[in-house]
Amino acid sequence: MSMTERARRKAEKLDRLGELAAARDDERGVSLWQEAFRRLRRNPAAIVGAVILGIFLVVAVLGPFFVPYGPTDTIGIREGLVKSGQGIIPGPSADHWLGFDHQGRDEFSRLVVGARQTLLVGVVSTLIGLAVGAVIGGVAGAAAGLGGRWGRWVDGILMRVIDMMLALPSLLLAVSIAALLGAGLDTVMIAVGLVSVPVFARLLRGSMIAQSNSDYVLAAISLGVRRSKVALSHVLPNSLAPVIVQATLTLATAIIEAAALSFLGLGNPDTAVPEWGVMLADAQPYLGIRPALAIYPAVAIIVTALGFTLLGEAMREALDPKLRK
Amino acid sequence: MALLEVEELSVTFRQRGRRTVRAVDGVSFSVDAGEVVGLVGESGCGKSVTSLAIMGLLPRQAGVTVEGRADFDGTDLLRVDRRTMRDIRGRDIAMIFQDPLSSLNPVLPIGRQVTEVLARHRGLSGEAARREAAELLDRVGIPDPTRRLREYPHQLSGGMRQRALIAIAVACRPRLLIADEPTTALDVTIQAQILELLKELVRDSGTALIMITHDLGVVAGMCDTVNVLYAGRVVETARRRPLFTEPRHPYTVGLLNSIPRLDGGRGERLSPIPGSVRDVLPWADGCAFAPRCSRQVPSCVGGPPALVLTHTDRSYRCVNPVPPAAGPATPADSGTAPAPTAGGSAAGETRTTAVPAAREEESA
Numbered sequence: 001m002s003m004t005e006r007a008r009r010k011a012e013k014l015d016r017l018g019e020l021a022a023a024r025d026d027e028r029g030v031s032l033w034q035e036a037f038r039r040l041r042r043n044p045a046a047i048v049g050a051v052i053l054g055i056f057l058v059v060a061v062l063g064p065f066f067v068p069y070g071p072t073d074t075i076g077i078r079e080g081l082v083k084s085g086q087g088i089i090p091g092p093s094a095d096h097w098l099g100f101d102h103q104g105r106d107e108f109s110r111l112v113v114g115a116r117q118t119l120l121v122g123v124v125s126t127l128i129g130l131a132v133g134a135v136i137g138g139v140a141g142a143a144a145g146l147g148g149r150w151g152r153w154v155d156g157i158l159m160r161v162i163d164m165m166l167a168l169p170s171l172l173l174a175v176s177i178a179a180l181l182g183a184g185l186d187t188v189m190i191a192v193g194l195v196s197v198p199v200f201a202r203l204l205r206g207s208m209i210a211q212s213n214s215d216y217v218l219a220a221i222s223l224g225v226r227r228s229k230v231a232l233s234h235v236l237p238n239s240l241a242p243v244i245v246q247a248t249l250t251l252a253t254a255i256i257e258a259a260a261l262s263f264l265g266l267g268n269p270d271t272a273v274p275e276w277g278v279m280l281a282d283a284q285p286y287l288g289i290r291p292a293l294a295i296y297p298a299v300a301i302i303v304t305a306l307g308f309t310l311l312g313e314a315m316r317e318a319l320d321p322k323l324r325k
Numbered sequence: 326m327a328l329l330e331v332e333e334l335s336v337t338f339r340q341r342g343r344r345t346v347r348a349v350d351g352v353s354f355s356v357d358a359g360e361v362v363g364l365v366g367e368s369g370c371g372k373s374v375t376s377l378a379i380m381g382l383l384p385r386q387a388g389v390t391v392e393g394r395a396d397f398d399g400t401d402l403l404r405v406d407r408r409t410m411r412d413i414r415g416r417d418i419a420m421i422f423q424d425p426l427s428s429l430n431p432v433l434p435i436g437r438q439v440t441e442v443l444a445r446h447r448g449l450s451g452e453a454a455r456r457e458a459a460e461l462l463d464r465v466g467i468p469d470p471t472r473r474l475r476e477y478p479h480q481l482s483g484g485m486r487q488r489a490l491i492a493i494a495v496a497c498r499p500r501l502l503i504a505d506e507p508t509t510a511l512d513v514t515i516q517a518q519i520l521e522l523l524k525e526l527v528r529d530s531g532t533a534l535i536m537i538t539h540d541l542g543v544v545a546g547m548c549d550t551v552n553v554l555y556a557g558r559v560v561e562t563a564r565r566r567p568l569f570t571e572p573r574h575p576y577t578v579g580l581l582n583s584i585p586r587l588d589g590g591r592g593e594r595l596s597p598i599p600g601s602v603r604d605v606l607p608w609a610d611g612c613a614f615a616p617r618c619s620r621q622v623p624s625c626v627g628g629p630p631a632l633v634l635t636h637t638d639r640s641y642r643c644v645n646p647v648p649p650a651a652g653p654a655t656p657a658d659s660g661t662a663p664a665p666t667a668g669g670s671a672a673g674e675t676r677t678t679a680v681p682a683a684r685e686e687e688s689a
Contacts, residue, residue: 031432031434031477032431032432032477032479033432148385148386149385149386149387214427215422215424215427215428216427216428216429216430216431218382218422218428219420219422219428219429219490219493220430220441221382221414222380222382222414222415222419222420222422223414223415223419223441223442223445223493223494224411224412224413224414224415224416224442224445224446225415225441225442225445226411233433233441234430234433237430237432237433238430238431238432
């Protein structure tokens with residue numbers, strides 16, 4: 001009896017040891033990225049941010065298929081419940097969870113469908129900014145860090161262009177670009193994207209210059225590796241962490257800026273398509289009657305931006321080389 | 326014919342608003358094929374700048390001037406075009422750096438960093454490169470090499486990292502290795518292992534090695550010929566044994582006396598060299614070491630001291646040298662007369678002789 005018991009326990013113990021050994025084996029070949037991800041998972045702020053973004057993503061992708069009413073269906077007016085001319089805009093009810101907007105459309109449905117627009121604008125504009133900024137910053141950084149005298153010259157020119165972009169206030173720049181290209185969703189995305197170019201460019205450039213002075217770059221050059229290859233396969237991968245963090249943070253500002261442009265009437269001219277910024281603008285004349293109409297999209301914008309910011313800050317911490325053990 | 330012949334190498338850094346620094350001021354030395362040559366001196370004496378200049382790794386910008394000659398097998402490394410220099414680096418001459426952690430790319434697995442050189446100079450790729458990389462790691466004594474290839478630098482211990490760096494350096498079987506303080510960042514026990522590994526690699530492959538160090542223990546354990554540098558100039562050159570038994574330049578004597586000795590009496594004071602490397606005289610005005618020298622005489626100042634060549638493989642730059650046999654007594658075999666090493670003595674012969682004051686032998 002006790003023999004079998006002891007044998008069983010011993011077997012269990014061995015199993016556990018085996019598991020531990022296996023787990024240790026898994027740890028082999030862990031890149032810095034994997035380690036950063038592990039740190040990220042332990043950070044409560046990152047979890048909160050990720051949950052917010054998860055909900056936002058699900059709503060944006062799947063929401064439009066499940067909304068109770070069409071986002072452009074003026075059902076409230078048809079049913080005679082909404083008379084905005086007389087200041088009658090009913091609030092939340094069992095059928096309409098967040099009430100109607102001024103045109104008798106279901107506010108909840110519009111909010112849900114609007115999430116997709118917001119996500120689209122945020123992601124696309126950030127990608128535009130990231131792509132353009134990374135190319136300019138990457139070329140400037142590689143030229144300045146590894147390119148010698150000629151490289152510093154190229155870097156100087158590129159950075160003066162970036163400085164000019166930085167000199168203009170971002171919203172003003174976005175408005176001028178939008179005004180130049182005419183109102184529309186593409187315009188909003190391009191404008192918001194271009195505004196974030198200088199940030200990405202400067203960040204990647206600085207990061208690359210700093211990495212160019214490191215020992216492993218000297219070591220690679222001392223082995224006869226070409227400078228272009230050193231820049232691409234050694235310097236660039238080591239310089240990406242701050243850029244990725246910045247991209248996450250930029251998503252937050254991009255959403256806010258896109259909403260601002262839509263609010264100013266530079267967004268999609270088809271105002272029937274719900275967009276949080278447009279909904280804010282629409283709610284403005286009725287602030288006295290139903291301030292909630294402005295509060296819903298505002299809260300949606302703020303919470304989404306908060307989610308990106310929380311995650312971005314947590315990523316910054318996780319990737320900080322100073323915190324590495 | 327020497328493999329590398331450095332002649333009157335000078336490196337000057339000029340920066341606006343700062344004092345012009347002549348970091349290397351007419352350094353000459355030579356390295357024969359398969360020979361281990363030490364460049365010894367305090368920090369700031371120009372050891373590392375010398376090696377960077379030879380490798381063409383000094384920043385190419387206004388304000389950095391490199392003069393002199395560095396003949397490597399018939400090519401002047403200081404005047405060769407960039408493309409040829411790139412081909413020489415890593416294939417014919419490779420470097421091992423001081424800090425193994427920062428000299429490895431943190432985001433690339435070790436394997437990628439080894440195969441990169443193999444691809445660059447030997448055209449190996451894919452499975453062939455991986456196999457060769459594993460063999461290299463095995464050769465430098467890294468256990469379980471196939472697994473280590475997938476690991477990242479931060480997962481390896483300091484000694485393993487330095488072994489990996491050495492594997493990368495010897496990947497293309499260079500004819501000359503330059504090791505810039507390869508053991509300074511390591512534990513003493515690991516230091517001994519790494520030195521042993523370097524010795525082995527040099528002996529097996531016939532690679533010449535320039536050992537840059539401030540550690541005379543390393544010199545005693547490894548080098549065939551030693552060049553003592555001071556303020557950017559070679560002040561004494563000798564075979565290893567005569568250098569330790571019969572140092573002629575006061576600076577060499579000072580360096581030897583600065584080493585704490587196990588066999589010294591209790592309470593016996595260390596005798597460091599007074600002052601610091603910064604208290605120098607420009608060589609044009611006399612001996613740079615004169616301000617710190619205990620054997621200073623009036624003729625030290627006024628002009629650069631001439632290089633004195635003796636009948637053995639020795640030269641020194643001093644007007645009032647330490648007389649022979651007045652140097653520090655050797656602890657191990659002080660009774661045996663220091664036989665002057667003949668110029669053509671085989672490298673292997675000198676290596677096998679018992680060497681005094683080898684630090685890594687005490688600590689191992």
